[in-house]
Amino acid sequence: MVGQALFLLFALFTLLMALGTVVARNLFHAALFLVGVFFGIAVLFILLEAEFLGVAQIVIYIGAIATLIVFAIMLSRNVMGKEAGAYNSQWRWALAGVVFFFLILSWLLVRMPFSLVQAQVPADAITQIGQGFVGHYVVPFEVASVLLLVALVGAIMLARER
Amino acid sequence: MTVPLSWYLIFATALFSIGFFAVLARRNAIAVLMGVELMLNAVNINLVAFWRYLTPTDLSGQIFVVFVFAVAAAEAAVGLALMISIYRTRKTINVDEINELKL
Numbered sequence: 001m002v003g004q005a006l007f008l009l010f011a012l013f014t015l016l017m018a019l020g021t022v023v024a025r026n027l028f029h030a031a032l033f034l035v036g037v038f039f040g041i042a043v044l045f046i047l048l049e050a051e052f053l054g055v056a057q058i059v060i061y062i063g064a065i066a067t068l069i070v071f072a073i074m075l076s077r078n079v080m081g082k083e084a085g086a087y088n089s090q091w092r093w094a095l096a097g098v099v100f101f102f103l104i105l106s107w108l109l110v111r112m113p114f115s116l117v118q119a120q121v122p123a124d125a126i127t128q129i130g131q132g133f134v135g136h137y138v139v140p141f142e143v144a145s146v147l148l149l150v151a152l153v154g155a156i157m158l159a160r161e162r
Numbered sequence: 163m164t165v166p167l168s169w170y171l172i173f174a175t176a177l178f179s180i181g182f183f184a185v186l187a188r189r190n191a192i193a194v195l196m197g198v199e200l201m202l203n204a205v206n207i208n209l210v211a212f213w214r215y216l217t218p219t220d221l222s223g224q225i226f227v228v229f230v231f232a233v234a235a236a237e238a239a240v241g242l243a244l245m246i247s248i249y250r251t252r253k254t255i256n257v258d259e260i261n262e263l264k265l
Contacts, residue, residue: 005214
């Protein structure tokens with residue numbers, strides 16, 4: 001029961017923050033709401049007993065990506081609000097399509113039979129993740145690190161003053 | 163484990179839909195990028211929920227989420243660099259004003 005209450009509390013919090021991100025006319029406020037979303041997701045990871053991911057979510061998303069977004073907002077000065085509007089001309093169609101998408105997908109997901117497994121998370125889960133990165137998943141791990149390096153160099157090249 | 167799996171799935175669907183709406187309807191390109199981040203987070207919730215409820219002893223689900231983190235970080239860095247570059251040349255990052263490729 002406590003688990004359900006906590007889930008509902010943080011799921012509602014995260015969804016409200018996500019709505020705030022989408023609705024806020026001021027981009028800076030949207031970025032702050034986005035930090036709330038990332039925090040709520042981290043709490044949900046911890047509720048799902050993925051503590052490593054919860055901490056990584058806070059460090060990577062709030063510490064790095066949200067900061068990067070705030071920097072980009074500050075560097076592109078004409079922040080939303082003063083101009084025509086936050087949404088483009090097709091926002092009604094987009095809203096209808098998204099609501100339809102949500103209804104169809106949640107209807108499918110509720111009807112889908114999943115074979116649930118009742119088992120405990122292994123006590124050495126974090127050790128296993130670490131061993132996975134240098135063992136079975138070593139090639140994707142290295143590719144991801146090369147991707148990050150290329151993205152870093154590419155971002156510097158793109159944003160450089162010419 | 164008292165929370166049913168479908169609650170997590172519906173929550174992730176709602177979060178994905180909100181992000182999808184931001185991608186489709188927001189004018190500012192940085193807000194569009196925030197929508198993409200919301201969608202990636204919704205997918206991560208799905209991955210972790212399926213890992214916890216279907217294969218809790220095999221940690222591959224969590225490892226995939228870490229890869230999604232890495233790709234999301236790369237996407238945010240390149241995307242925001244593009245926005246700054248576009249802003250410098252066009253003085254706007256509204257996606258409905260950057261439409262040179264449109265017929």
